[in-house]
Amino acid sequence: MSIIEKAAGKLDKERKLGTVQLAPEVSTNLSEPAVREKDDPAEKNDELRPSPASGTPDRPLSASVLTPKRITLNHTKMREYGIVTPDQGRTQIAEQFRVIKRPLLTNAFNKGPGMIKNGNLIMVTSALAGEGKSFCTVNLAMSIAMEMDRTVLLVDADVARPTVPKILGLGTEQGLMDILLDDNLDLADVLIKTDIEKLTLLTAGRRHSHSTELLASQSMGALLRELAQRYADRVVIFDSPPLLLTSEARVLAGQMGQIVLVVEAETTSQQTVKETLRQIESCDVVNLIYNKARSFSGGEYYGYYYHESA
Numbered sequence: 001m002s003i004i005e006k007a008a009g010k011l012d013k014e015r016k017l018g019t020v021q022l023a024p025e026v027s028t029n030l031s032e033p034a035v036r037e038k039d040d041p042a043e044k045n046d047e048l049r050p051s052p053a054s055g056t057p058d059r060p061l062s063a064s065v066l067t068p069k070r071i072t073l074n075h076t077k078m079r080e081y082g083i084v085t086p087d088q089g090r091t092q093i094a095e096q097f098r099v100i101k102r103p104l105l106t107n108a109f110n111k112g113p114g115m116i117k118n119g120n121l122i123m124v125t126s127a128l129a130g131e132g133k134s135f136c137t138v139n140l141a142m143s144i145a146m147e148m149d150r151t152v153l154l155v156d157a158d159v160a161r162p163t164v165p166k167i168l169g170l171g172t173e174q175g176l177m178d179i180l181l182d183d184n185l186d187l188a189d190v191l192i193k194t195d196i197e198k199l200t201l202l203t204a205g206r207r208h209s210h211s212t213e214l215l216a217s218q219s220m221g222a223l224l225r226e227l228a229q230r231y232a233d234r235v236v237i238f239d240s241p242p243l244l245l246t247s248e249a250r251v252l253a254g255q256m257g258q259i260v261l262v263v264e265a266e267t268t269s270q271q272t273v274k275e276t277l278r279q280i281e282s283c284d285v286v287n288l289i290y291n292k293a294r295s296f297s298g299g300e301y302y303g304y305y306y307h308e309s310a
């Protein structure tokens with residue numbers, strides 16, 4: 001029995017959903033930036049923009065309403081990093097994330113009995129750094145955006161060490177921190193559309209010495225409520241800081257509908273997993289990914305487990 005099975009076995013309810021083979025070798029040469037397309041003034045970011053009624057005399061909609069951002073992601077770099085891209089066809093890694101996303105989507109849009117509050121807000125986290133949070137976040141977002149009739153908003157909430165721009169080949173863009181710091185900026189002002197039709201980004205934005213406090217602030221709470229309600233028809237996936245090394249991940253976890261907990265095989269101890277699960281007790285739905293594990297054939301695979309403590 002693996003560490004994660006033992007840990008999950010301590011929980012009230014646990015259901016194993018599958019174990020799938022992983023992925024080719026990846027490299028992390030991330031130098032080439034994505035291409036930003038010329039802004040087309042004729043195109044409005046309407047899909048992402050709240051209704052005009054939300055602009056008020058105190059807080060008018062900003063001028064950028066006419067200059068939506070749209071970028072072309074660097075698919076070559078993404079593939080090198082092990083990220084699923086549309087032109088790859090049916091790869092092993094694409095299959096794995098297909099399995100992983102299914103229960104998340106069922107939970108996110110279940111409007112019947114057992115409906116999960118803010119189920120469309122999904123945070124990917126882990127106990128420590130380097131376990132594969134960002135890798136899994138971007139792959140999940142890509143997988144959902146490429147195949148489902150759902151718009152995905154990928155939020156880089158690891159504001160102290162943002163890696164989503166590196167993985168996607170982006171430069172520095174305005175993002176989460178900028179909205180929290182500037183009352184005149186609206187969420188729709190900083191959302192970035194991509195060449196993947198259904199994938200929209202909210203980057204971490206500018207570095208700030210009080211990023212921890214900002215993530216735990218009331219403004220952030222209000223933003224999350226806005227995301228859950230105004231964008232209820234889309235999946236919002238958050239990359240996050242490590243739970244045991246920061247306090248903001250715990251605060252964020254308390255406001256999520258679902259959490260995906262990445263556990264690095266043969267590295268994260270059982271004790272660490274237990275402690276991490278305690279930190280996220282406030283979230284009713286926790287999904288576990290057993291990452292970077294070796295199969296008998298010597299390849300790598302994910303084990304995926306599902307736990308609902310509601």
Ligand SMILES: Nc1ncnc2c1ncn2[C@@H]1O[C@H](COP(=O)(O)OP(=O)(O)O)[C@@H](O)[C@H]1O
Pocket residue numbers: 022023026028081082126128129130131132133134135136163291292300
């Ligand atoms: N399943 C995997 N297969 C291959 N490499 C992986 C896998 N998961 C993570 N990695 C690699 O491990 C490193 C750390 O992953 P990352 O997602 O940045 O961790 P975190 O966000 O938890 O700090 C990266 O180089 C990433 O490409």
Ligand SMILES: [Mg+2]
Pocket residue numbers: 133134135158163239
């Ligand atoms: Mg990361």
